[in-house]
Amino acid sequence: MPAPERIPPGSLTSLELLVKGELSVRGRVREASNAVLFGSVAYEGEQASCVYKPIAGERPLWDFPDGTLAQRELAAYEISEATGWGLVPPTVLRDGPYGEGMVQLWIEADPSASLLALVEDEEPGDGWKAVGFAEVGEGRTALLVHADDERLRQLAVLDAVINNGDRKGGHLLPTADGHLYAIDHGVTFNVDDKLRTLLWGWAGEPLPPQALTVLASLADALADGEPLATRLAELITPAELSAVRSRVAGLRGSGLHPAPSGEWPAIPWPPV
Template identity: 70%
Template structure:
């Protein structure tokens, strides 16, 4: 088997019409994102919805961020109009409840174009190999197979992702929030070995819509850590729980119930979910 051909972590690089993103001088807080003055610096042109690159300033602090106004959301047939920003914030709240910190700080706030999601900009670190295409039918050591992909001229290659603990945690988070769009470009390796997932607008649907490139662990037993985290999620998702209170302001009651059911099912089976067969398992485009 030949060596893996690396796929860039972000796939198609999103570029704003602005200088390189400024990094916050100190650890950003939710207060900075929620209360700071938003200044639009450019637009991420590759995005399907309006995604604005901004800086946010508050009491002498400044950070780069992404602002997605509800007014710029493209209607979807399977999600209620004007709800994607709330779902992004809900995904962040679930991520925080896991303790894994896999979603950048995200708030719902007013901005120059009305209410929208505001999320800390994460500057990806190049060189992290998370996805690859390989010849042959085996993923190879350190990789997990996803499936075969057409690469042109009638040829196919095996799409693989890294057998990485951070990705495995993200696969569990995606199963909880029912992420319908986990593409390669939504994986951001960051400084100090951190990994973030972004773009969680199509989550929390009551139907099983899990679409992801992270199927490498499908059907395998969950780690002990994941089981422990899911147990904590179950507790805080119960009626009257802290996470339930936060999510009830962001998603519908039936969507919250469906989230509880997904957590319960993961704990019941003790395994990573497998593709249902009722919905395309891989997002398109995948990267």
């Protein structure tokens, strides 16, 4: 879907445009399980493409009985911003043609960027991390790998913090200017361990020093009375907020990337 005139992702203007702009729906993303609408926002001569996910179009999930997926999407954005990594596109909650919903800046991915691959070797090559073997038809298997990329590693840490239950390959949006964005964060913040991801390549490895520094800052920002904690309390339940704090403390205590628990499917399906 071609984007209209765009503003730089992550700028204050982006958020103002998403909040104040006139929201027009131009189409629907058909492959999504919930209502995902493609549209645009326009305000004071500025215009940008966006994704609009009305709450009215959400399918109820038995393991997420409280709140809405839209609120979880915004909570993920708030934590992403608190890390300083800017991994989630500018995101707001606002009213729209089909009621209140999540509105997020549309990100145009660079089709030439390669972050995932299937290889026939037993071990990943230089610059790649192994995820596991996958069936590719006719009784054949191939090794699923992801890039040994610092941006992906930051995302793996963010996903561990927000307990992302659905990190698929199609949710990774590398841009032509070298930035990485990640989308679709509705299935997050469960109090139980639901981490399902394609980014297991660092499982059990020590967290980078920079990630530990970010986690320490995040722990402070999650303290009662801090702006981030107050904002999250409006979006997720008290138990879910407590679980976020526990996960941050656990990551800092172990100093390691988490590994699959064995109690929940580790890789989402379909993986892309």
